[in-house]
Amino acid sequence: MSFQEIKGTLPAGSYYFSGNEAVAEGAIAAGCRYYAGYPITPSSEIMERIAVRFKEVGGVFMQMEDELASICSVIGAVWAGAKAMTATSGPGFSLMQEAIGYAAITETPLVVVDIQRAGPGTGQATRVGSGDYMQAKWGSHGDYQVIALSPWSVQEMYEHSIEAFNLAEQYRVPVFVMGEEAVAHLRERLEVQATVRVFNRVKKHGTPPFGTDSMDGVPPMPAFGEGERLLVTGSTHDEFGIRKTDDPRAHARLVERINNKILANRGKIANTESWYLDGAEVVVVAYGFTARSALFAVELLRKTGKRAGLLRLKTIWPFPEEAIRDVGRSARKVLVPEMNRGQILGEVMKYARCEVSGLNQTNGEIIHPQRIVREVEAVL
Amino acid sequence: MSVREYLRERFMPHLWCPGCGHGIIMNNLIRAIESLGIKKNDIVMVTGIGCSSRISGYLDFHTLHTLHGRALAFATGVKLARPELKIIVPMGDGDAIAIGGNHFIHAARRNIDITAIIMNNRVYGMTGGQFSPLSGYGTLATTAPYGNIYEAFDTVELARGAGASFVARTTTYHVRSMKEIIEKAIMHKGFSVVEILSQCPTYFGRKNKRGDAVEMLKYLKESTAPIGSERKRKNPALIERGIFVEEDRPEYCAEYEKIVEKAQKG
Numbered sequence: 001m002s003f004q005e006i007k008g009t010l011p012a013g014s015y016y017f018s019g020n021e022a023v024a025e026g027a028i029a030a031g032c033r034y035y036a037g038y039p040i041t042p043s044s045e046i047m048e049r050i051a052v053r054f055k056e057v058g059g060v061f062m063q064m065e066d067e068l069a070s071i072c073s074v075i076g077a078v079w080a081g082a083k084a085m086t087a088t089s090g091p092g093f094s095l096m097q098e099a100i101g102y103a104a105i106t107e108t109p110l111v112v113v114d115i116q117r118a119g120p121g122t123g124q125a126t127r128v129g130s131g132d133y134m135q136a137k138w139g140s141h142g143d144y145q146v147i148a149l150s151p152w153s154v155q156e157m158y159e160h161s162i163e164a165f166n167l168a169e170q171y172r173v174p175v176f177v178m179g180e181e182a183v184a185h186l187r188e189r190l191e192v193q194a195t196v197r198v199f200n201r202v203k204k205h206g207t208p209p210f211g212t213d214s215m216d217g218v219p220p221m222p223a224f225g226e227g228e229r230l231l232v233t234g235s236t237h238d239e240f241g242i243r244k245t246d247d248p249r250a251h252a253r254l255v256e257r258i259n260n261k262i263l264a265n266r267g268k269i270a271n272t273e274s275w276y277l278d279g280a281e282v283v284v285v286a287y288g289f290t291a292r293s294a295l296f297a298v299e300l301l302r303k304t305g306k307r308a309g310l311l312r313l314k315t316i317w318p319f320p321e322e323a324i325r326d327v328g329r330s331a332r333k334v335l336v337p338e339m340n341r342g343q344i345l346g347e348v349m350k351y352a353r354c355e356v357s358g359l360n361q362t363n364g365e366i367i368h369p370q371r372i373v374r375e376v377e378a379v380l
Numbered sequence: 381m382s383v384r385e386y387l388r389e390r391f392m393p394h395l396w397c398p399g400c401g402h403g404i405i406m407n408n409l410i411r412a413i414e415s416l417g418i419k420k421n422d423i424v425m426v427t428g429i430g431c432s433s434r435i436s437g438y439l440d441f442h443t444l445h446t447l448h449g450r451a452l453a454f455a456t457g458v459k460l461a462r463p464e465l466k467i468i469v470p471m472g473d474g475d476a477i478a479i480g481g482n483h484f485i486h487a488a489r490r491n492i493d494i495t496a497i498i499m500n501n502r503v504y505g506m507t508g509g510q511f512s513p514l515s516g517y518g519t520l521a522t523t524a525p526y527g528n529i530y531e532a533f534d535t536v537e538l539a540r541g542a543g544a545s546f547v548a549r550t551t552t553y554h555v556r557s558m559k560e561i562i563e564k565a566i567m568h569k570g571f572s573v574v575e576i577l578s579q580c581p582t583y584f585g586r587k588n589k590r591g592d593a594v595e596m597l598k599y600l601k602e603s604t605a606p607i608g609s610e611r612k613r614k615n616p617a618l619i620e621r622g623i624f625v626e627e628d629r630p631e632y633c634a635e636y637e638k639i640v641e642k643a644q645k646g
Contacts, residue, residue: 034461055643060460060636065486069453072446076426076457079444080465084457102447224424224442225462231437233445242391243437243445 002200003166006031009057012194019157019183020045022190023113024053026161027085029196032111033059034077034084036070038092041125042181043115046087067092071099075108079232081223083165083201087113090132091122093139100174101140102234104258107210107219109168109201113161113177115184118364127364128181130288130339136176137317143255145262147269148176148317150287154188156314166199167269171261172218178316180339182289182366211239215253216260262318270320273312276302280309282376283331285324285348287313290337290367297372308376316344321351328352333379335359337367386410386420388440395434397505399585399593401552401578405499406435408555409470412562423466426455428480430506431580432472432499441468449479452487455494463633466566467493473500473514477533481513488542491570492632497562498535498573501580509583520587536624539573546572547625551600552579554621561623570631577604577619 009028017025024046027035035054037047047063054061060077064070070086077084088096093114103110114136118129136148147167149160157179164175204220205228212219219239222228231241236251244250262269276298277283286294291312301308311327313320324347327334334352336345337359345358359375361367387410396402413423423441427433429448436443442465446454455467476484476498487494503521504510511521516532539547546568550558558576565572579585579596590596605611607622 034457036457055640058640058644062456062460064453064456065482068450069456069483069486072450072453073457073460075446076444076454076459077461078457080424080458080461082461084461098447099450223462224444224458225421225465227421229420229440230442231445232443233437234447235445 002202003197004200005195005197008192008194008196010192012192015190015192016187017154017190018045018185018187019151019154019179020115020185021049022154022158023087023161023177023179024049026158027111027165028053028057028059030083030162030165031198032083032085032165033057034074034082035059035086036062036064036073036084037086037088038064038067038070040089040092042117042184043087043089043113045184046113067095068099071096071110071112074110075099075103075106078108078110079224079230081226083169085111085113087115089115089117089125090119093132093135097135097139100146101142101144103174104140104144104146105234105254106232107172107221107258108174109172109221111161111164111168111175111177113179115179115181117181118362124364126181128289128339128366129362129364130180130290131343132178133316133340133343136178143259145259146174146176146317147171147262148178148315150178150313150316151183152288152291152312153183154186154190157183158190158192162196162198166197169199169201170218171265172221173262178288180289208239210237210241212257215257216264217257218261266318267322269315270318271314272320272323273314275310275312277309277311277327277330279307280330281307281332282380283309283311283327283334284372284376285311285313285327285334285336287316287344290339293367293369294337294372296369297376300369300373301376306376306380308380313344319347324348324351325353328354333357335372335375337372337375339367381414383407383410383414386413386440388438391437394438396431397582399579399581400431401501401580402432402435402499404552404555405470405497405558405576405578406438408559409497409562410439412559412566416563416566418466418566422464423468424455424458426451426458426467426469428471428475430472430475430504432470433475435470449475450483451475452480452483452494452496456487456492459492459494460633460636463493468495468497468566470497470499473498473502474504474512477535477538478513485538485542488539488544488571488573490632491543491545491629493569493571495565495572495574498575499578500535500575501578501584503580503584505580505583509587515584522587535573535575540625544573544625545570545627545629546623548573548623549575549577549619549621551577551604551621553597553600564623564626568626570629
């Protein structure tokens with residue numbers, strides 16, 4: 001493994017940061033030295049901070065002509081050897097989907113921070129929503145996998161940003177930090193450690209850069225200018241990058257592997273956190289900012305002797321199926337509060353063999369804990 | 381080095397139709413790079429999608445075959461992450477000026493050290509002969525069966541207006557000057573644009589009754605004239621060829637370096 005403990009880029013200690021500032025600092029700490037983006041509310045503070053900080057740490061910051069160019073230039077920088085990222089919100093995320101598919105098939109590690117706002121369309125640019133989770137999973141055409149993380153605090157905006165780079169480099173896959181407007185603009189305490197654990201890209205000269213012997217392996221990734229003349233293409237290719245656009249076996253093999261390398265490692269990638277699950281009759285399954293309201297609600301319920309618990313999804317894709325199966329076995333009922341029309345509710349229903357219902361709110365506001373309390377009390 | 385050493389011969393025969401001009405461009409591009417003595421490892425060729433873009437598969441550099449229209453955006457990231465590499469971006473006319481139009485003008489505006497080669501055959505060949513933004517008024521195409529009512533972009537004026545510091549035009553007929561122009565474009569420090577008028581006998585030629593490849597090459601000879609030449613003065617309708625812009629202007633990567641130094645001094 002190529003994990004390494006390196007010195008942090010901020011002095012260790014406590015900071016009072018917004019989520020957007022924290023996510024930018026996490027990326028810098030993880031070794032990101034190329035950023036390209038386009039201004040969009042509510043994510044713009046990320047690029048503003050990067051613009052200041054990259055000049056200090058020696059990175060390349062580019063404000064591009066649009067989101068298409070931003071993510072494409074990120075892919076170019078990654079193949080030139082950099083750790084690279086972009087950040088955006090729903091409308092920009094929509095534009096980036098073309099290149100996300102390209103990154104998936106070329107196995108280009110990159111990070112996209114999507115600060116979700118109330119959609120669809122332009123919607124409410126300054127208001128919160130969680131409407132991009134299915135887009136994160138299915139936004140580009142064809143069959144591929146991504147990794148999507150769902151931070152609930154400023155601390156996690158920082159930590160998920162580092163983790164996103166580590167996962168991207170480890171699995172050669174696009175990784176999304178799915179922040180929401182509420183956590184992006186929230187200011188709260190951030191604890192920064194002196195060192196950071198980072199994963200360095202695996203480089204092995206002479207080995208095929210686009211294939212492995214196993215059907216769920218991750219090939220090493222050389223860079224331009226390092227001695228091997230690479231062929232990188234978004235067309236179907238063999239393990240050496242040679243186009244194979246009319247070979248059914250080559251296509252099946254490539255598609256199978258870029259999916260399997262994530263799905264076979266689901267247990268290692270997908271992360272959850274449990275609160276008060278012991279003896280919980282009703283389990284709230286929540287993620288992102290909504291999990292804060294859910295925890296508050298569950299604690300209120302427990303204080304009055306109600307047997308409620310919380311399963312918090314830190315990873316949305318690959319979906320933590322096992323953890324959902326477990327609560328489906330132990331609980332009588334599962335409630336899924338979401339700032340969308342039930343995007344993750346359907347996923348929970350697939351794996352929880354108990355009664356599952358949603359609590360959905362799409363008004364551009366966070367879900368109040370009392371709504372969750374009332375909903376749980378109604379079924380207990 | 382011989383010309384053949386720059387080719388990935390295992391991918392031959394190429395997909396270009398008999399009579400296509402793109403092979404002539406590839407030939408001269410190789411000759412230009414060979415005479416400049418640039419090492420294969422020091423070149424990244426970035427292409428988009430289309431007939432033109434397949435050139436990256438045939439050449440033994442680092443090659444990045446990307447998305448339709450977005451080659452210059454990818455190239456920008458490569459260049460900034462490794463400014464010591466030479467970046468060459470061959471594109472088709474639709475690739476560069478229609479779907480990639482925004483990236484094209486902004487790459488020019490940044491004056492980033494990338495060489496853009498526009499292989500202009502005035503048609504979408506890969507998809508079967510639809511009109512492009514460089515087809516021109518009155519031309520016929522599968523999507524303009526009764527005549528195209530769009531005026532064409534003037535690529536040279538577009539590049540000049542957007543801020544490219546090197547802008548040239550040549551044709552597949554004028555192979556000697558093509559090689560020299562490509563050499564100058566590659567050595568130019570800044571965003572260089574070379575528009576090469578090329579022939580597509582299969583689609584543009586057939587639809588517009590322009591004859592075979594030889595007839596189309598003759599047309600490229602007769603319909604163009606050197607910049608400021610006597611022929612051009614006598615016949616203003618002729619398309620000028622040659623180097624239109626060659627200026628020493630601040631290049632993006634160098635400017636970026638200066639800004640970093642300034643910031644780090646505080």
